[in-house]
Amino acid sequence: MSASDEASEEAVEVGGVPVSEVPAEGQAQDRLPRVYVLWLVGILVSLVGNAVFYFALGWAASEYGGSIAGLTLSAITLPRVLLLLVGGAVSDRVSARRVLITGDAAMLVFSLVLAAVxxxxxxxxxxxxxxGVAVGVVDAFYLPASGSMPRRLVAKAQLPRALSLRQVGGQVINMGGGPLAGVLIGLAGFAGAAVVNAVTFAFTLVVLIVVRPPHDGPAVSRTAGLLEDALSGVKVAFSHPVLRPGLWLTGAAAGFLLPVLSLLVPLLAREEDWSAGAAGLVLGAQGVGMVVVTLVVVKRGPLGRPxxxxxxxxxxxxxxxxxxxLSPSATGAIAAGLIIGVGNGTFSAHIAPLVLASSPDTHLSRIQAVLVLVQSLALLLMNNVLGALVDFEGAAVVVVACAVMLVGVGLAGLASGPLRNDRTGLGHR
Structure with missing residues (x-):
């Protein structure tokens, strides 16, 4: 019996008080455990602070021109990418909860000092x-730990619903974060955004202190060095028959799907003489399709083999x-955006719980670190490559090329027997 199986027989405790029963493996309940909902509320509050703060950081940097703005964003991304694997190893060694508490406490203090300065x-x-550097360093440790927490808080059969609920909350915050940040910056400036960030970190810190994961995996042996532990996550991820193709699919989505939305839609709109409003409606339709699918998964669970x-x-x-x-008009592009959203939502709602549920108990945070690293590197590389190709071939040609790659990678994924036939998280359905 695994550690998670043993834990499934115990009561979940928040601050030492039992609040719900953990479902046995394969017996998903209609309701997610209250301990997970409490943690999710804390995470979503933190995301509100992040949305406001990142907007404020970019806005403040834009005052000094494109070079400083680009350097500021790179100051976040570079340390995050360099330290992700180490961050995952530390989380598996000392527990994800302790890493999250430490990260929130550090950012609370940093945000208050930043506000004063x-x-x-x-x-x-x-x-x-x-x-930017401070945020990137903390993110490198925080993201793998945070990504592993749903597996530590709910049974495997509940992961699709749990992660979809988190995704819906994140989508709502992303839609409202920009306008909220704009109003706040106008009223209180960069210092005010730092104060708001500090308040959200304080709230999340309190939540993490009282939340105690019932499905924590076994402690990782410290006989190996930290770097060896970090590289072990990469080795396990790319030798696992399900994780390996799952990570390739995730990298393909990050490299050929996400840039379509953030980079190529605006460029295509300008090339085809669509209005900014039309481009916004394409992205909005994509968001609608994505949210609809994830809400269905929240309500009924996974739609089939993940x-x-x-x-x-x-x-x-x-x-x-x-x-x-290939769309000849903005109206056709909006309809295409809806199709993209349904595909993107279905992909995200099934690949994330598949990767998390398939990860060994000893490598939960390290596999999440590899997952974030694959996404970050693919997005960083392809944003630049695709942007350069648009200058030579035009946006429409590059969008079609991305479509061909997505279809090809998806078909290759279907050809993988272990990935195609895996039933992780489906219980006895």
């Missing part, structure tokens, strides 16, 4: 760059991207 000195470039659906969804998303690239 910004109030006195404003937001000079060096302060913005130092802020690997099969994830690979098929990537094919569907590729068809939508192809329709976008």
């Amino acid at each position: 910004a109030y006195s000195l404003g937001a000079p470039p060096l302060l913005l760059l130092a802020t 690997g099969l659906l994830a690979a098929s969804a990537l094919v569907l998303a590729g068809v939508g991207v192809l329709a976008l690239g």
Whole structure:
């Protein structure tokens, strides 16, 4: 019996008080454990603070021109990418909960100090760059730990619903975070955004202190070095028959689907003389399709075999991207956006719980670190490559090329027997 199986027989405790029973493996209850809902509320509050703060950081940096703005964003991304594997290893060694508590406490103190400095000195470039580095370092440890927490808080059969609920909450916050941040910056400036960030970190810190994961895996032996532990996550991830194709699909989605939404839709709109409003409606339709699918998964659980659906969804998303690239009008592009959203939502709602549920108990955070690293590197590389290709071939051609790659990768995923036939998280259905 695994550690998670043993824990499934115990009561969940919040602050030492039993609040719900953990379902046995394969017996998903209609309701997610209250301990997970409490943790999710804390995470979503933290995401509100992040949305406001990241907007404020970018806005403040834009005052000094494109170079400083780009350096500020790179100051976040570079340390995050360099330290992700180490962050995952540390989380598996000392527990994800302790890493999260430490990260929130550190960012609470940093945000308060930053608010005081910004109030006195404003937001000079060096302060913005130092802020970016601090955020990137903390993210490298925080993201793998946070990504592993759903597996530690709910049974495997509940992961699709749990992660979909988190995704819906994140989508709502992303839609409202920009306008909220704009209003706040106008009223209180960069220092005010830092204060709001500190308040959200304080709330999340309190939540993490009282939440105690019932499904924590066994402690990792410390006989190996930290770097060896970090590389062990990569080895396990790419030698596992389900995780390996799952990570390739995730990298393909990050490299050929996400840039379509953030980079290529605006460029295609300008090329085809669509209005900014039309481009916004394409993205909005994608968001609607994505939210609808994830809400269905929240309500009823996984829609079928997760690997099969994830690979098929990537094919569907590729068809939508192809329709976008060949669309003769903005109206057709909006319809294509809806198809892309359904494909993207189905993919995200099934690949994330598949990867998390398939991860060995000893490597939960390290596999999450590899997952984030694959996404980050693919997105970082392809944003630059695709942007350069648009200058040579035009946006429509590049969008069609992305569609071909998505369909091809999705079909390759369907050809993988272990991925296609995996029933992780389906229980006895």
